[in-house]
Amino acid sequence: DTGVSQDPRHKITKRGQNVTFRCDPISEHNRLYWYRQTLGQGPEFLTYFQNEAQLEKSRLLSDRFSAERPKGSFSTLEIQRTEQGDSAMYLCASSPLPGSRKTNTEAFFGQGTRLTVV
Amino acid sequence: GQSLEQPSEVTAVEGAIVQINCTYQTSGFYGLSWYQQHDGGAPTFLSYNALDGLEETGRFSSFLSRSDSYGYLLLQELQMKDSASYFCAARTGANNLFFGTGTRLTVIP
Numbered sequence: 001d002t003g004v005s006q007d008p009r010h011k012i013t014k015r016g017q018n019v020t021f022r023c024d025p026i027s028e029h030n031r032l033y034w035y036r037q038t039l040g041q042g043p044e045f046l047t048y049f050q051n052e053a054q055l056e057k058s059r060l061l062s063d064r065f066s067a068e069r070p071k072g073s074f075s076t077l078e079i080q081r082t083e084q085g086d087s088a089m090y091l092c093a094s095s096p097l098p099g100s101r102k103t104n105t106e107a108f109f110g111q112g113t114r115l116t117v118v
Numbered sequence: 119g120q121s122l123e124q125p126s127e128v129t130a131v132e133g134a135i136v137q138i139n140c141t142y143q144t145s146g147f148y149g150l151s152w153y154q155q156h157d158g159g160a161p162t163f164l165s166y167n168a169l170d171g172l173e174e175t176g177r178f179s180s181f182l183s184r185s186d187s188y189g190y191l192l193l194q195e196l197q198m199k200d201s202a203s204y205f206c207a208a209r210t211g212a213n214n215l216f217f218g219t220g221t222r223l224t225v226i227p
Binding site: 033035040041042043044045048056091093106107108109110111112 | 122151159160161162163166205207214215216217218219220
């Protein structure tokens with residue numbers, strides 16, 4: 001296992017088109033996160049899965065955004081009717097469940113998908 | 119709301135020590151993590167504090183004071199390759215890892 005992988009690495013799309021990104025987490029990790037990052041900013045939380053269940057969604061996530069993790073392994077993030085403001089780096093991260101409160105559950109990030117909406 | 123405040127930029131000399139501070143205001147708090155991100159790269163984990171005190175990992179140390187809602191990352195023996203953005207991130211629940219806006223560190227010869 002070489003870590004978290006994301007596909008594609010880059011995507012250019014016209015405004016109004018739909019796009020879908022894929023994330024393959026580290027195989028034994030139960031938790032999967034999607035973040036969005038714009039230049040000069042920290043990653044902004046979008047949504048979180050524990051196994052196949054989507055347990056949390058940010059208020060940043062409009063109804064044009066949908067994420068799935070159907071079998072608790074890979075995940076997809078779809079953006080419908082893309083807008084120029086959607087241009088950003090979309091990062092996926094995975095982590096194991098904690099064994100204890102003190103246990104660090106560091107998140108391992110993929111290289112991201114850079115979306116440009118023109 | 120949630121907020122994590124960090125200085126936006128820090129410059130330090132190669133071989134020196136630099137401290138990057140982070141103050142947080144969150145609803146629920148489990149611990150504070152630090153991540154490094156080089157330009158064009160993915161964030162990579164550096165350190166995590168669940169309890170008050172200092173955690174040391176090689177040249178990097180991280181400190182947390184829950185009573186002050188404050189933490190810092192200490193980088194010693196700075197190297198040119200340490201030039202990057204550094205993010206503090208609060209684990210605000212079982213699920214969420216909430217990131218600060220980041221500190222861009224520039225190491226100069």
